[in-house]
Amino acid sequence: xxxxxxxxxxxxxxxxxxxxxxxxxxxxxxxxxxxxxxxxxxxxxxxxxxxxxxxxxxxxxxxxxxxxxxxxxxxxxxxxxxxxxxxxxxxxxxxxxxxxxxxxxxxxxxxxxxxxxxxxxxxxxxxxxxxxxxxxxxxxxxxxxxxxxxxxxxxxxxxxxxxxxxxxxxxxxxxxxxxxxxxxxxxxxxxxxxxxxxxxxxxxxxxxxxxxxxxxxxxxxxxxxxxxxxxxxxxxxxxxxxxxxxxxxxxxxxxxxxxxxxxxxxxxxxxxxxxxxxxxxxxxxxxxxxxxxxxxxxxxxxxxxxxxxxxxxxxxxxxxxxxxxxxxxxxxxxxx
Numbered sequence: 108x109x110x111x112x113x114x115x116x117x118x119x120x121x122x123x124x125x126x127x128x129x130x131x132x133x134x135x136x137x138x139x140x141x142x143x144x145x146x147x148x149x150x151x152x153x154x155x156x157x158x159x160x161x162x163x164x165x166x167x168x169x170x171x172x173x174x175x176x177x178x179x180x181x182x183x184x185x186x187x188x189x190x191x192x193x194x195x196x197x198x199x200x201x202x203x204x205x206x207x208x209x210x211x212x213x214x215x216x217x218x219x220x221x222x223x224x225x226x227x228x229x230x231x232x233x234x235x236x237x238x239x240x241x242x243x244x245x246x247x248x249x250x251x252x253x254x255x256x257x258x259x260x261x262x263x264x265x266x267x268x269x270x271x272x273x274x275x276x277x278x279x280x281x282x283x284x285x286x287x288x289x290x291x292x293x294x295x296x297x298x299x300x301x302x303x304x305x306x307x308x309x310x311x312x313x314x315x316x317x318x319x320x321x322x323x324x325x326x327x328x329x330x331x332x333x334x335x336x337x338x339x340x341x342x343x344x345x346x347x348x349x350x351x352x353x354x355x356x357x358x359x360x361x362x363x364x365x366x367x368x369x370x371x372x373x374x375x376x377x378x379x380x381x382x383x384x385x386x387x388x389x390x391x392x393x394x395x396x397x398x399x400x401x402x403x404x405x406x407x408x409x410x411x412x413x414x415x416x417x418x419x420x421x422x423x424x425x426x427x428x429x430x431x432x433x434x435x436x437x438x439x440x441x442x443x
Contacts (some may be wrong), residue, residue, distance in 0.1 A: 131158035131350075132212045139182035145298055146287040147280040151190035154319075157353040161189065164210065165327045168275070168342040183276050183290040183299060187323035188264050189277035189351070193318040197356035200279060202322070206348035207272050214242045214251065214329045214341035218440060221423040224336040242341055244270060244329055245282045251329055251341060268330050271344060275299060275326030278364075282316040290325060293377045293426050297364050299326060300375060300428055301335045304419035309368040312354075314361040322351065338423045363391050371432040375420075381427045385417065388431035392440040401439050410441070 136153050151215060155161060165186050166172045170179035176182070194200055219237035222230060237277060241254040249270040253263055260266075278297025281288050293299045297313050313320075331340030366373045374395060376387025389411070396410060397401045414437040421428035 111237050116227060129156070131156075131160065133160045133162070136161055136163045138163060138186045139166045140412035141170070141179040141186060141325070142188070142288050142290070142323065143180060143182050143184055143278055143294075144287040145185070145278050145296060145307075145321075145323055147284060147317050148287055149321075151188050151197075151319065151321070154190045155351060156192045157194070160205065162206075162346070162348045163324075165274070165325045165345045165347060167215070167344045168326050168339065169215065171344065172251070173344045173346075174231060175211070177259075183326040185276055185290050185323040186347075187281065187325075188319075188321035190319035191322060191351055191353060192265075192319070194315045194353045195318055195356070196316055197360060198315040198320075199354040199356075199361050200315050200320050200322060201310055201352045201354055201358045202277065202313065203310045203352075204274070204305065204307055204347070205350060206346065207244050208346040209244060209270065209272060209329055210344055210346045212244045212246060213254070214244055214343035215339065216240050216242065216341050217337045217339045219337055221326060221334075221336050221338050223422040223427075224334065225260040235350060237338065242329070244341075244343070246270075248357075249340050261270055270329050270341075271303060271306060271331075272343075273303050273331075274324055274345070274347065275301045275328050275340065277305060277313075277324050277332075278312055279313050279323070280317050280321035291424055293421070293424060293428055295363050299362070299424055300377075300420060301326070301328075301331065301340065301424065302366075302375070302418070302428060302430055303331050303333070304371070304373065304430075305366060306368075306369055309366055311364060311366040312359075312361060313364050315353075324349070334419050334422045336423060353373070363387055364393060365395065367435075369417075369433055369435075372438075373430050373432040375428060375430050377426040377428045379423075379426050381419075382427070384427045384429040388417070388429045389415075392431040392433065400438065402441070409437075414438075
């Protein structure tokens with residue numbers, strides 16, 4: 108597909124920013140430790156440069172690796188931080204997810220609903236301590252089903268879902284140097300976004316707040332419905348390959364994450380209040396259209412009101428995550 112000039116120019120900016128004396132490297136990294144927070148107060152596990160590609164792995168949200176070994180306490184243990192040598196405050200870190208692959212044949216979720224998602228009359232019918240449900244993953248055919256369906260769920264004996272592996276957590280160290288933000292939180296730094304389109308082929312753009320960025324990934328999911336309303340997705344471990352590129356501050360500045368894939372450009376907003384999260388995401392999209400596509404505010408009202416789509420990506424965490432997105436093919440005729 109032919110993309111608008113604005114999208115192509117953003118990719119070009121990334122390429123220019125990646126220019127360096129040494130050629131980009133492919134690095135295989137096996138993590139030995141994991142972090143339960145986004146912070147600069149951890150020694151980097153690896154120093155890399157703009158343009159480098161890293162192949163690594165994550166543990167699941169409960170701290171188990173692909174062998175089922177408990178490697179870390181639960182709460183979305185993160186692989187990282189990766190220190191990007193040429194990233195400075197005010198820059199943007201563009202992370203391309205080249206591969207996001209399942210590496211074991213099972214996952215776990217919860218038998219419950221989040222309190223934001225259902226009336227109290229329904230929630231009272233479920234146990235306060237949610238049972239954990241194991242799912243089988245058919246990696247060859249990309250299908251999953253409750254492992255105990257035959258014994259526990261009479262009507263789910265033939266129920267299967269298509270697997271769609273993605274990263275629940277992707278982010279950098281937050282702006283306040285004192286902050287060690289637990290890995291089930293989200294914000295301008297990224298974090299526990301739990302957005303299913305942050306999968307193979309996606310690019311996520313993150314504002315950089317500290318030298319080196321201190322980049323983290325984790326919280327692998329085999330599949331998830333929008334909102335993660337059970338409090339867990341299909342939690343599992345992953346193999347991940349990503350490429351980092353630094354966009355310097357004179358080319359792009361961000362206050363909140365944005366992303367793109369083959370189909371959409373996407374802006375993200377998070378807040379405890381759904382309306383505020385939606386406004387942050389919407390304002391991010393307006394900024395993208397005005398800066399990259401040179402639309403006036405009046406022109407943008409016409410584009411956004413006819414093409415915008417919203418996804419409530421996450422409601423089970425401390426903050427709601429809302430994604431505003433526009434299909435790339437809807438923007439092909441815009442002049443810049």
